Amino acid sequence: MKSRDFTKTGPVAMVAHACVLVVVVCLLGAAVSHAATDEADSPLTVYVAVGVLDVDEISSADQRFTINYFAQFRWVDSRLAHDGPGTIRRDITDITAPRFLILNQQKVWSSLLNVVDITPEGEAVFRQRLWGDFSQPLRLHDFPFDKHTFELPMVSFGGLEQQVIMAPDPQRSSLIADNLSVADWRILGYQTEVREIPLTNDVSVQGFVFSFEAERIFTHYVVKYIIPLFLIVMMSWVVFWIDPTEAGSQLSVAVTATLTLIAYHIALAGKLPDIPYLTRMDLFLFCSTLLVFVALVEVVLTSRLARSDRVELARQYDFYSRMVFPAAYLAAAAWALL
Template sequence: MELKRLMHFLAVLGLFWSATSGSVLAQQAEVVLDKTENECRLFNMHTGVHPNNGNGPTKVDVSIIVADFLGVNDVDQQMDVDLFVTYTWLDSRLDNYDGCRLGKTEVWFPRIALLNSSNLRALNQNALNQVSVGEGGQVYYQQRYTGDVLSYHELHRFPFDKHGFKIQFATHLTDAANVVLTANAEKTWISDKLNIEGWNVSGVEIAAGTSRVHKSGEDLSTITLTINADRNPDYYLYRVMLLLMFVVFMSWVIFWIPPSRFEFQIGLGATSMLTSIAFNLSVANDLPELGYLTILDKALIWAIFLIFLSIVEALVTGLLVIKDRETSAVTLDRASRLVFPILLFGGWYLIVQLS
């Protein structure tokens, strides 16, 4: 854990250094802040009036850099992210203030909120309340956010699931008709080095859209950032399914024990049953309380059911021995040696394909 945090710190430090030295900022803003405080003093600026007042909505360009994607918590339905968010818009009233850095309260500033429930924190406190002005009244605002965001991902295909984790921003209700958010895909990207384990991240997408407010019937302009990732199932395959498979194989030893030893057969089957149930309980701690079954749940239930069937088979062969039909009992054991593996692996295959 400490090594992971150190790697994350070094990665973000490198990104932040490049931003402050001009590389990232040049891509996002291309603003040279070269004016004095007196030259940047505003007079009679009506901050409550939109730049395009009376001439249509103000377009706010949004781009997002995913500096890091630290993990996904399936139990709490959260993802841990580190984002650089940039807003850009045109305010012709600031045409003569290129090269200035101004306070948010001194100019018109778009009210944009995150729709996902989150614990995001703004880290650049100096930049939190300031905007930069470029040529022609182009205004830039950049902020870094880090923390947990609700992911709302479903787990029907766990642990073979793929997700598009969405983070959605929207205009304030009072600005519904006056602000339109546009997505800047060229300046939206994700870092090549991510400190996330158990997931394969394939990329990010950004798109503009609308969201209807049911009470008022108004449409809010939205920006949706999608982080595409698929889970690496190796941990569950080797640490759960493989070990469970050995438990099931252990129950099949019943088919090689002479039918006359049915007490030993029943004891072995019961041990296998208890062990498989313990596996099920241990895996349940890694998942939220769902109203549906995942692939892993179905695979566990199917394996436990087959262990139960092996116990039933032992009872049947024991009854056949009592009735002096040991030959039939031996024949049933030999058939079970073939049928049960087919049932296990065939059932697991169908579960994966049909889920």
């Protein structure tokens, strides 16, 4: 068989060969473009792991908590693959990468650079270390016997045109430290979840949420506020053992108890924010103040009876008050605190 010399083919054949080459090049370009489009359209999964290293403070009055935390975001993007030989480091603003935001962060300080470590296979790892304040709305109806869930809602924004899906990292578990700085709260547990996070009434985004549950240690409030309140109210009952003819002594005790309760109201005002409802402590304070005020009214009434020569009737009022007031106060305390 003789080999064919393509250089001696006619012009028609040469044009045909050129057309075939053009078609092949176009098909290859379309395939590459289609693959790139598919990659851009497919969701990017970002694996997240969070570690709360310390909880410095939980402020009920300011509706916030202060923590020291570490987070790792890991994803694979073939567009970031390189020739190696090892991991390279790039600023996150210099590459095509998702950006991450904690929605409730207030004042925070970062101790790590905004850099991404990239392996030759295109696996990217971004690490974040923050210390600062995070807002948290609290329902304080049960104060000081309350417990709350504190959240770190994380979302991805900007940096990529494709959708970003955040998920717990199967290679690294989230955690919270055992020894924490916060003294008046007890950590009960923590969890991670992926859910829709509402931004407005009509708009929500998919995000990653790390949350921990904490319970207030109420011993401080019992010793420093509740027990002294019991003693102050019991002090106001001393007037029932003072003879109604000694109106000056009765009034002195009753007024002293009232003024002491006012001072307690002022002391507790800084522990809570301005909220449109009453807490358990508010109800207990209200019941205490009301009974002390009623005791003051009873003193005025018995003193007036004594001056009207009805001393025996005034003494009967005092006698029954010795039983009625303690019973009413115990019932009110149980209703408010239990």
